[in-house]
Amino acid sequence: MGRRIERMKLLSELKLLDQKEISILSQKARVNWLEHGDTNSKYYHSRIRWRRTNNKVKGIQLNGCWCEEPNRVKRGERVF
Numbered sequence: 001m002g003r004r005i006e007r008m009k010l011l012s013e014l015k016l017l018d019q020k021e022i023s024i025l026s027q028k029a030r031v032n033w034l035e036h037g038d039t040n041s042k043y044y045h046s047r048i049r050w051r052r053t054n055n056k057v058k059g060i061q062l063n064g065c066w067c068e069e070p071n072r073v074k075r076g077e078r079v080f
Contacts, residue, residue: 059068067073
């Protein structure tokens with residue numbers, strides 16, 4: 001029974017050490033990112049803006065008619 005308790009204590013200590021090591025590594029990575037930044041951030045942000053603009057729903061076809069008015073689209077009315 002004594003060996004089992006010792007083993008459990010060692011495992012809990014190992015888990016704490018792993019958590020501390022992970023914390024330290026993530027802090028180092030964050031410091032590195034803050035110092036050097038992301039070299040491609042302008043490119044990626046421009047791609048995101050482009051996708052958001054092009055993926056917007058500008059209107060909907062209701063009963064064969066194109067509708068862009070938000071209230072009518074919401075109610076599903078037919079546009080004349």
